[in-house]
Amino acid sequence: MKEVSFIPKPYTKTLEKGSVSWQSPSNIALVKYWGKYGAQLPKNASISFTLSNCHTKTTLSYERITATDDFQFEVYLDEKREKSFEPKIKKFFERIEEYVPFLKDYKFKIETTNSFPHSSGIASSASGMSALALCLLSIEKQLVSEKISETFFNQKASFLARLGSGSASRSIEGPLIVWGKHDDIEGSSTLFGTKYAYEVHNIFKTYQDTILLVDTGEKQVSSTVGHNLMHEHPFAEQRFKQANDNLSKLIPVLKEGSVSEFINIVESEALSLHAMMMTSMPYFILMKPNTLEIITRIWRYRKETGSHVCFTLDAGANVHVLYPEVEKESVLAFIESDLKPFCKNGLYITDSTGTGAHKLTK
Known part of the structure; x- marks a missing residue:
């Protein structure tokens, strides 16, 4: 068309x-x-x-x-x-x-x-x-x-x-x-x-997303400006290829319900996005110290419990915590006890696929 x-x-x-x-x-x-x-x-x-x-x-x-x-x-x-x-x-x-x-x-x-x-x-x-x-x-x-x-x-x-x-x-x-x-x-x-x-495995049809509001202010650099900085970015072409390759890898993952591989792709994508921001000219960082603390605690919790919780990021400081619906009770308890203190005014939003x-x- x-x-x-x-x-x-x-x-x-x-x-x-x-x-x-x-x-x-x-x-x-x-x-x-x-x-x-x-x-x-x-x-x-x-x-x-x-x-x-x-x-x-x-x-x-x-x-x-x-x-x-x-x-x-x-x-x-x-x-x-x-x-x-x-x-x-x-x-x-x-x-x-x-x-x-x-x-x-x-x-x-x-x-x-x-x-x-x-x-x-x-x-x-x-x-x-x-x-x-x-x-x-x-x-x-x-x-x-x-x-x-x-x-x-x-x-x-x-x-x-x-x-x-x-x-x-x-x-x-x-x-x-x-x-x-x-x-x-x-x-x-x-x-x-x-x-x-x-085909999409049932586990991904009811996936949960709890958004941790680390920073509720206006971003220091707009998405429009950030996108434009990719025109002269030294790693732009490699990044575009990486994203398309990751989408190819995600097709069997979504079909088979391979949550561990889903985590690897999704978290890598989030960090790659912010790596492009940090290596553009001019460079900038949208993550905050609390963003990194939340990510570190998610990794530690996953290692200690075997949970399938993971994170992703948009072009900002806030953290989207993704997890299967079957883990909702335990992950929300973890968020309340361990991650909420790093949210601005303790604010977070529970959501799911729509x-x-x-x-x-x-």
Whole structure:
């Protein structure tokens, strides 16, 4: 499929006013992407667990106006106007206008709320941009005469979300989503995320993710800046190959339920991601001392108990603690006694794999 496939035919219907609401989850990448090109396209394929409890709810209200030269919208977070978010939304609208050409025909009110603290290091851009993309697609669905299939709807929503935040392409469906063209995964695409279509062992269908909030402030270096630093990175090509190779290795692991090998791949991916940050120019470190202490304690606990608990990291200081559901009681007890003291204000969020976004009824 090519980008042109997402340019709609002329609209045959009109809408005067209304609103639509979607809830969309965050996700946690198991194989990371770090480095992109063109219009938010990844330099390597990635795969993620869709989360369940960490989500964004967005209501998009619209009212038809005389078309203007600019976009008319306001953004509200938790019922409070957030003008600081609006430049990012404007840039998003500029990127997607070709694919949703009704944007300047309406004045929009974007009301959003997260189930997790803003700037907590959880991918709010993924859940937020995907929820907004789904709202826009729901409006477009009412403007066209032809029937839009669920598959095309999800692909276009992921395609649009990607243009706002790369990882948002992986938040439309679940529980395992691949984004980026990969030779071993049929149907994979750089343009949108696709459901992982191969066999998955039952142990990975209910995997748990407890997010330890080590640092709840804004990151010192944005993901956009970090991705751009990969253009001249001395280890970039080796990293892209490593990620794609790890995704190949993960296919039989997911099928056979090989948790020990899953741990090796996932933890290596997390550390490789941060190694790219530490070896770019300029270099930077997003991990905090408490991040390293938590990792060390997870390793020690695993060695002493035989647990299958492991960690992964996004581009930040917080730690995602991954483990099979059968170990939930014991791992949560370990987190409460040994890891909670290293979380800011003792905060952590319990989550698990989810099935993706869903439309909200009024």
